Amino acid sequence: MTPIENSKSQISESREQLPLSLLNDYLYCPRRAALKLVEGWRSANEHTARGDIVHEHSDLAGYEVVKGATLLRALPVWSERMGLNGKCDIVEVRPHPSSGHPLPSDGRGIGSLFPVEFKVGKRRQWENDDVQLCAHALCLEEMFNASIPCGAVFHADSKRRREVEFTVALRRRTEATVRELHGLMNDQRVPAAVFKPACEACSLYEICLPKATAADSRAERLARSLFQI
Numbered sequence: 001m002t003p004i005e006n007s008k009s010q011i012s013e014s015r016e017q018l019p020l021s022l023l024n025d026y027l028y029c030p031r032r033a034a035l036k037l038v039e040g041w042r043s044a045n046e047h048t049a050r051g052d053i054v055h056e057h058s059d060l061a062g063y064e065v066v067k068g069a070t071l072l073r074a075l076p077v078w079s080e081r082m083g084l085n086g087k088c089d090i091v092e093v094r095p096h097p098s099s100g101h102p103l104p105s106d107g108r109g110i111g112s113l114f115p116v117e118f119k120v121g122k123r124r125q126w127e128n129d130d131v132q133l134c135a136h137a138l139c140l141e142e143m144f145n146a147s148i149p150c151g152a153v154f155h156a157d158s159k160r161r162r163e164v165e166f167t168v169a170l171r172r173r174t175e176a177t178v179r180e181l182h183g184l185m186n187d188q189r190v191p192a193a194v195f196k197p198a199c200e201a202c203s204l205y206e207i208c209l210p211k212a213t214a215a216d217s218r219a220e221r222l223a224r225s226l227f228q229i
């Protein structure tokens, strides 16, 4: 299955476009994505503030040319098929093989596209980052009828890139996550909290109160006995 063939089936029946970045939230914790998507909560903490600083440059829309490649910053992307929209931190447009320029003189096609996503932290593989990056690639493939075999996550703390190959398995995982996210939106459902180590770094901790609201929490048990539910 080629990348293009892999990305033809319709995923979202709804006309609603969801923010692509919520795929990252969803894989971090489905409740976190639902609190943002269904209930509209937003909150900042040290981790989100550091993320904002890392994105200061890439959030400024524009372009620059570095070593023959054109770097597009803050490029809006979307997918009708997946019902997603978002913004790529950087898309590198590498020279078209036939002309050596990003845009060939006959106006047909473009050079190869290589999405790069900036993340706080040291170089380390996280599935949520890879899925978010892959979703960017799937949007770009749909928008430009292109084939994008790989991209990269730039880890700000170690200032190192980690290349990510958009394998069939990663594409399927990404599309499955998109379906689950739309399911959450369609059902207007907020899953119960599950307290875990990731909660300590979650900017929605004070809103979620995972120790108090987890399905097996004391408060939950008391509520159940009180209201006999």
Ligand code: SF4
Pocket (backbone or CB within 6 Å): 028, 029, 030, 031, 032, 035, 193, 194, 195, 196, 198, 199, 200, 202, 203, 204, 205, 208, 209, 210
């Ligand atoms: S505090 Fe924990 S359970 Fe609650 S939204 Fe954040 S990660 Fe999920």
